[in-house]
Amino acid sequence: MNIDSIKNGFVIDHIKAGNSMQVYKYLNLGELVCPVAIIKNATSKKMGKKDIIKIDGNIELNLEVLGYINHDATVNVVKNGEIVEKKHLELPETVTDVIKCKNPRCITTTEQDIQHIFKLTDRENRVYRCIYCEAKAND
Amino acid sequence: MKHLIDIRDITTDEIEQLIEKANDIIKNPEKYREKCKYKKLATLFFEPSTRTRLSFEAAMMELGGNVLGFSEAQSSSASKGESVSDTVKVVSCYADIIAMRHPKEGAPMVASFKSDAPIINAGDGGHNHPTQTLTDLLTIKRKKGKLSDITVGFCGDLKFGRTVHSLIAALSRYENVKFVLISPDELKVPGYIRKDVLKKEKCEFVETSDLQEVIGQLDVLYMTRVQRERFFNEADYIRLRDSYILTPEKLDTAKADLSILHPLPRVNEISTKIDEDPRACYFEQALNGKYIRMALILKLLEID
Numbered sequence: 557m558n559i560d561s562i563k564n565g566f567v568i569d570h571i572k573a574g575n576s577m578q579v580y581k582y583l584n585l586g587e588l589v590c591p592v593a594i595i596k597n598a599t600s601k602k603m604g605k606k607d608i609i610k611i612d613g614n615i616e617l618n619l620e621v622l623g624y625i626n627h628d629a630t631v632n633v634v635k636n637g638e639i640v641e642k643k644h645l646e647l648p649e650t651v652t653d654v655i656k657c658k659n660p661r662c663i664t665t666t667e668q669d670i671q672h673i674f675k676l677t678d679r680e681n682r683v684y685r686c687i688y689c690e691a692k693a694n695d
Numbered sequence: 696m697k698h699l700i701d702i703r704d705i706t707t708d709e710i711e712q713l714i715e716k717a718n719d720i721i722k723n724p725e726k727y728r729e730k731c732k733y734k735k736l737a738t739l740f741f742e743p744s745t746r747t748r749l750s751f752e753a754a755m756m757e758l759g760g761n762v763l764g765f766s767e768a769q770s771s772s773a774s775k776g777e778s779v780s781d782t783v784k785v786v787s788c789y790a791d792i793i794a795m796r797h798p799k800e801g802a803p804m805v806a807s808f809k810s811d812a813p814i815i816n817a818g819d820g821g822h823n824h825p826t827q828t829l830t831d832l833l834t835i836k837r838k839k840g841k842l843s844d845i846t847v848g849f850c851g852d853l854k855f856g857r858t859v860h861s862l863i864a865a866l867s868r869y870e871n872v873k874f875v876l877i878s879p880d881e882l883k884v885p886g887y888i889r890k891d892v893l894k895k896e897k898c899e900f901v902e903t904s905d906l907q908e909v910i911g912q913l914d915v916l917y918m919t920r921v922q923r924e925r926f927f928n929e930a931d932y933i934r935l936r937d938s939y940i941l942t943p944e945k946l947d948t949a950k951a952d953l954s955i956l957h958p959l960p961r962v963n964e965i966s967t968k969i970d971e972d973p974r975a976c977y978f979e980q981a982l983n984g985k986y987i988r989m990a991l992i993l994k995l996l997e998i999d
Contacts, residue, residue, distance in 0.1 A: 661820050663799040667778050670805060677891070688801020689822055690887075 566617055567632040568609040573597055575626050576607035582621050620648040650675050659691035698807040698814040702825040702865050714833050716990035730998050731760030737790035738764035741773055741797040747817050751794045754988035780809045787812040792996055813995035821857050827958050828861040830984040834976055835915055838954040843870040846912050850877040851919035851939050851964055853884040858958040859919055860888055867896040874900035875909050879935055906939055911948040918957045918964055942966045956980050
């Protein structure tokens, strides 16, 4: 798989196979007007199978969101057809307005115009908790 | 300290300062009679409560201040659909400090983001109730003279009891506190308290369903009510509510200097025959609630 076809943009590599549509959704890539390619189940020496997303355009990529969804992914920054930077992602300390709290007793279920903020409370087990009610994300 | 939302937001040094201040208020009440003259406390109680609201109001009155507010959501504009943020923005125009109880977890935190006046969490659903924890800590400190090197038993509803969770979190920061967790299987402490608090802080703890077996080890026994409002199923509530009733006979093997605490209200989990026992501390604990809230109001208003 080569990336020669991209002039200026990003290649999000090493996405866990099957996760690319989730990444596409959370990064709002559907709203872009530039070319976006999703490659599913590409062969990977390291992972067996992986997904890849190529974005041919200079956009603001939300690395916080990407780190939360798939922190093992790598982001290659492409300029003039060359990879100029490889970014390794980290688990973000907080994720804002990406996911919503599912605890029916949480204030976020009734309060309008409130930021939905989750904080990393256990790095080892990748546990995020709602800052308001402390419910686990995705519980 | 600008607001008090969660007991874990304040350090053990700050807790110590509040306890010292409360002890000084108990010793010299006349010194504090006019400390909050011309200051106003708003009590925003979106959920009914008797002792917490009254103790806040009594605390402010004893400091020479005034009190305004409401005691149920129906008497506020929340019933018209006003958000917590808007209510608090408006109330902070009228009051110097706000105590808030709300059925939704995290509501006081939302309020603290919007309010210029200090916010005190007076209970948010089954989540936090930091002033009860401060009350409990003051009572233990006054009874035992220390908050470390003690064995504390928690009995009853350890699953839904927010006062239990907060007190365990607060005591876990002190040296050599041993926890004895006494409850039926259905009402054991949630996994995150076991893992994120007790194991993380390397606290010694045991879990048992037999109060009688462990009562002799305890320096403090914290009784709780099995709360009807935390159950979705009435049958489960009825089956479990009488699980642990403290009677004079059960105290036979207890230490002579045991301190029995209860956040109140009690239903039947402590026999009224125990009220006269010198080991019963729960009414004194309720009184301490007023003093620690006085100390807290002074601290948040930065009045010495």
